[in-house]
Amino acid sequence: MNQQPWPLAEYLAGELGPEEHAAVDDHLVECDDCWREVQLARLGQSAAARTAQVTPDDVRRRVIHAVRDGNSPPGHHSHLGWTAPSARPHRRVRVLLTAVAAVLAFAVVGFGAGLTTGQHTGRRAEVSRPAASTTSTGVQMGTVAAALSYYRQGMLPGTGIASTPAPDLRTLGLRVTGASNGMLAAQPVTAYVYSDARGTRQIYVFLSVTVFQALTPHGGAPTETRTVQGYTVFAATRHPMLIVGLDHALVTRVGTHLT
Amino acid sequence: MTQGVTAGFEDVLLEHLDMLYSLSRRLCDTSQDAEDLVQDTGLSAWRAWQQHGAPNNPKAWMATICLNHARSRWRRRDTRPAETLVADVELDHTLNAHPGPGVDVEAIANLEAHAVRAQVATLSYHQREAICLMDLCGFTAAQSAAVLGVSRNTVLSRTHRGHLALAALLIDWTRTE
Numbered sequence: 001m002n003q004q005p006w007p008l009a010e011y012l013a014g015e016l017g018p019e020e021h022a023a024v025d026d027h028l029v030e031c032d033d034c035w036r037e038v039q040l041a042r043l044g045q046s047a048a049a050r051t052a053q054v055t056p057d058d059v060r061r062r063v064i065h066a067v068r069d070g071n072s073p074p075g076h077h078s079h080l081g082w083t084a085p086s087a088r089p090h091r092r093v094r095v096l097l098t099a100v101a102a103v104l105a106f107a108v109v110g111f112g113a114g115l116t117t118g119q120h121t122g123r124r125a126e127v128s129r130p131a132a133s134t135t136s137t138g139v140q141m142g143t144v145a146a147a148l149s150y151y152r153q154g155m156l157p158g159t160g161i162a163s164t165p166a167p168d169l170r171t172l173g174l175r176v177t178g179a180s181n182g183m184l185a186a187q188p189v190t191a192y193v194y195s196d197a198r199g200t201r202q203i204y205v206f207l208s209v210t211v212f213q214a215l216t217p218h219g220g221a222p223t224e225t226r227t228v229q230g231y232t233v234f235a236a237t238r239h240p241m242l243i244v245g246l247d248h249a250l251v252t253r254v255g256t257h258l259t
Numbered sequence: 260m261t262q263g264v265t266a267g268f269e270d271v272l273l274e275h276l277d278m279l280y281s282l283s284r285r286l287c288d289t290s291q292d293a294e295d296l297v298q299d300t301g302l303s304a305w306r307a308w309q310q311h312g313a314p315n316n317p318k319a320w321m322a323t324i325c326l327n328h329a330r331s332r333w334r335r336r337d338t339r340p341a342e343t344l345v346a347d348v349e350l351d352h353t354l355n356a357h358p359g360p361g362v363d364v365e366a367i368a369n370l371e372a373h374a375v376r377a378q379v380a381t382l383s384y385h386q387r388e389a390i391c392l393m394d395l396c397g398f399t400a401a402q403s404a405a406v407l408g409v410s411r412n413t414v415l416s417r418t419h420r421g422h423l424a425l426a427a428l429l430i431d432w433t434r435t436e
Contacts, residue, residue, distance in 0.1 A: 008419065009415040009416060009418065009419035010400070010415055012419065012422070013393065013399075013400055013415060013418065015399065015400055015415075037423070040422070040423050040426040040427070041419055041422040041423055041426065042422075043364065043367060043422075043425075043426040043429065043430075044421065044422030044423060044424070044425035044426035044429070045394060045422045046368070047367065047370070047375045047378075047379075047425055047426070047429055048375075048379065048390045048394040048395070048421075048422065048425060049394045049395070050372055050375055051281065051285065051372060051375055051376045051379055051395065052277070052281045052395050053277070053280055053281045053284055053372075054277055054280070055276050055277050055279075055280040055297070056280075059280065059294050059297060060273075060276060062294070062298060063272070063276065063297055063298050063301040064269065064272075064273075066298050066301060066302055067265070067268070067269065067272065067301055067302065067305045068265065068269075150338070150341075153288065154340060154341045154381075154383055154384065155333070155338040155339065155340060155341060155384075156338060156339055156340070156341050157337070157338055158337055158338070159333070159334060159337060159338070159339050177341070178340075178341040180339065182337060182338070183337070193341040201341060201383075204341075
């Protein structure tokens with residue numbers, strides 16, 4: 001198919017000139033691959049357009065009042081760090097505090113529920129830590145919970161640049177698609193994201209520049225694989241690392257490869 | 260601040276509020292976060308309006324403020340999206356896994372919006388941003404590129420891959436239902 005790739009993305013966005021557009025139209029009649037790609041993309045495109053939502057009335061009122069009430073001082077944020085009350089009592093304050101309390105309650109409950117059902121909770125892992133317990137490689141469950149939270153949400157801990165090149169997993173069909181330096185439950189880590197040929201996020205590898213906290217050789221297990229809420233977690237002590245992913249066989253293969 | 264200035268801003272805000280809300284719901288993990296994001300966006304926009312006057316392109320201006328606020332939330336939480344390097348997606352896999360005949364297009368078209376939104380939430384952050392701007396807000400690729408601060412090709416690529424990924428997710432979803 002691909003000597004010169006056809007501009008399908010532009011075609012689907014409706015941004016080709018009339019001649020180019022007609023040329024792609026003609027091509028689609030002959031080319032099964034491109035035809036299929038366009039049909040699939042159209043499916044996604046029309047579905048995405050249906051996700052538009054109408055603003056709920058209370059949100060609408062809240063935003064308008066926020067604008068009218070204040071001449072809010074700079075730095076007046078509506079999240080947990082909001083600390084600047086204005087002279088007049090704000091209904092928004094009561095609504096916000098109630099909302100914050102509700103969110104915190106939800107986060108504690110919801111985070112646990114999220115781990116069970118595998119759904120997004122949208123809260124930082126630090127908001128609620130599962131009761132401390134250790135695996136046979138001594139890795140605290142709080143660290144594992146944090147690792148899974150990042151994996152599930154497709155986020156990376158920290159915003160720093162990973163200065164060490166990623167472990168090469170190309171022989172296992174995995175490519176690095178993201179990396180960062182940051183903290184995993186108070187543990188400094190370098191995190192690498194690996195995806196397969198489809199571009200699907202497959203595993204996270206966390207390497208520690210220091211030994212994982214509370215990582216003690218309980219019974220001297222050098223490595224351990226365990227299933228946590230449907231995810232596979234591999235931990236190693238000698239070269240401190242944590243690998244998480246949905247595919248049990250893949251995580252195990254990578255763990256073996258890297259130790 | 261005269262009544263007129265406030266009223267002018269309010270009109271613009273209300274005109275684009277649904278766009279901001281839809282954007283925020285897709286970019287945030289919880290509806291609470293989304294509502295906060297909408298409010299933060301409104302306040303920032305109001306402050307900027309007071310200082311600099313009405314913008315030339317209010318729609319793009321609002322969307323830019325919203326996306327920037329959404330991104331700055333990760334920095335506050337010291338996280339960022341996992342997709343930082345360009346992954347060369349081999350589309351053959353996606354296409355071969357979901358051959359044309361046999362895909363129940365009607366079933367997918369009949370999926371309730373909340374089911375579709377749930378699948379959109381699993382797309383990568385960058386794909387969600389691009390799809391929101393192109394499909395929900397109706398920006399051109401060039402306009403979206405300006406809002407995101409990336410190249411037009413990047414926008415087109417992310418949007419296209421996002422559509423394919425979403426299609427694959429929805430097909431799997433309807434097949435397991």
